[in-house]
Amino acid sequence: MKKTLFLSPPSFNGFDGGAGSRYQAKREITSFWYPTWLAQPAALVPGSKLVDAPPHGQTVEDVLKIAKDYELVIMHTSTPSLANDVKCAEALKAQNPAVEVGLIGAHVAVLPEQTLRDNPVIDFVCRHEFDYTCKDLAAGDPWDQIKGLSYRDPDGNLCHTPDRDLIHDWDVMPSVLPVYARDLDIEKYFIGYLLHPYISFYTGRGCPAKCSFCLWPQTIGGHQYRTKSPEAVGRELTEAKAIFGDRIREYMFDDDTFTIDKPRAIAISEHMKRLKLTWSCNARANLDYDTLKQLRDNGLRLLLVGFESGNQQILNNINKGIKLEAARQFMKHCRDLGITVHGTFIIGLPIETRETIEETIRFACEISPHTIQVSIAAPYPGTELYQQAIANGWFSDQALVANSGIQTSTLHYPDLSSAEIEDAVEQMYRRFYFRPKAIVPIVREMLGDRQMLMRRLREGGEFFSYLKDRRTQAATR
Incomplete structure (x- = not known):
């Protein structure tokens, strides 16, 4: 297994746009949902770590200290937070060019090609129901054999594997x-x-x-x-x-x-x-x-x-x-x-x-x-x-x-x-x-x-x- 970090990146002060929020915005009062969409694949990957930066007040600098020894970083993103999250990915890559950084979430599930094309720092996105896609990535499986994955190959070509079936045995x-x-x-x-x-x-x-x-x-x-x-x-x-x-x-x-x-x-x-x-x-x-x-x-x-x-x-x-x-x-x-x-x-x-x-x-x-x-x-x-x-x-x-x-x-x-x-x-x-x-x-x-x-x-x-x-x-x- 690759050393894997599941990350809800730092964002606006009070921004509840993480991996458990239905509306990605700053709320009327302090509100933070648990990052369930990240926690579920984290539960499937032995030895992984979950960092939910916004409610814990963690900055990009804090995240970089945690992430320095990780091989794989999987970040949750959303339509309004994408640009900010890409900046965090750029900081991770600047610190460790070898780290593999990818995105999950509704936005990239429906716009995988655009997300990868517009953001060269992103190595991959997991489409649709991504739990086992994340597990296969952490296991080190060849990317072209992982269902539900869109990625950039070594030559810079954008590739899309077949969709993954929904999980039925919960x-x-x-x-x-x-x-x-x-x-x-x-x-x-x-x-x-x-x-x-x-x-x-x-x-x-x-x-x-x-x-x-x-x-x-x-x-x-x-x-x-x-x-x-x-x-x-x-x-x-x-x-x-x-x-x-x-x-x-x-x-x-x-x-x-x-x-x-x-x-x-x-x-x-x-x-x-x-x-x-x-x-x-x-x-x-x-x-x-x-x-x-x-x-x-x-x-x-x-x-x-x-x-x-x-x-x-x-x-x-x-x-x-x-x-x-x-x-x-x-x-x-x-x-x-x-x-x-x-x-x-x-x-x-x-x-x-x-x-x-x-x-x-x-x-x-x-x-x-x-x-x-x-x-x-x-x-x-x-x-x-x-x-x-x-x-x-x-x-x-x-x-x-x-x-x-x-x-x-x-x-x-x-x-x-x-x-x-x-x-x-x-x-x-x-x-x-x-x-x-x-x-x-x-x-x-x-x-x-x-x-x-x-x-x-x-x-x-x-x-x-x-x-x-x-x-x-x-x-x-």
Whole structure:
């Protein structure tokens, strides 16, 4: 085996664009997801090391010190961070010209030829589901025999091997949790709506939903939900409790749609109850009351739910497959059962108008999840939304993120400018949170938990700083 380093490179201050983030941008408050997309291949390669630079505050100089003796460096990249990540690769090559440096991630999965052509310092990219491609690279297999690999041969020619099949037997995939324990400081990972410290991980990949904007199913994971069995997940969580003890306050199942297989979700929740673990997961806004109750009774605390919009036509346009009335009923069930909901919304989806933005803000205030996240529609390469934007001339001349890492709008519509889309983010946050119905539950939460009190005070300062940065960014337009 080659001495292998899996690296999430240094980036913008506070930039959560690593190998576990769905939106690569600086968030409103300090937020770092675990680098699960890097940890999984790291778990397959004996003796490898995982470095997640952004949450650990590591600089390029810090990374160079760690990487000096490594033969193979595999870096996660994204569309907005690619240029920055290539600079890190150049520094690695300058220090050690013999080191092999390659990239993984959704961007290079769909643009391998362009990535290699535009960035001569990059030796290879791993396409699509790359775990075993990384393992074969670390094993020293000839590159022309490794499936799912695009690379530069000794003569500078760009070569592409056949695609690799998706992984279907997930029970044989090793747990990422020992990698977390070995290489990461769990205290560095914060998500505003999760208890701290938390852990996030996947129990499978793929999502049968066809949302036009969603990056991972369209580029890497596919639309078939391929999973570990409840028994395998139970063993993994038993191991996690042995490793971390009672340090972890919450486990987050970060599968795109964990609850879509209800019997499996319930079976896994029974293991959580057996182990006395608090947990959360992603869910769609159409779960029935009985399923929600069983999950709640088995330790479910919070659901992360993508509502996206308060306009039914926009939901139809993006193939969301959810009716607003079903979402209202879902929220009633969650309130009745005492399940906390973090709702996510997107401004700038096709074809947004000032009126549909107003509908979304009113809808969010009506259903009133405990907390919300408001993102700007991001047309990443490889998604249906990206193709629609090209076909309809919706692209503006802006990048996905500003130099500060703050998300900007690359889209505009006939009756809505990029600037109006960006301004609507702050407007929605202010109108949602500056209401007694939103403030009172948060204050109650703070008064009941000293750690939460300190966190919310810190996050409040960060939130207002974020809004200030967004206004500063707007002034430069």
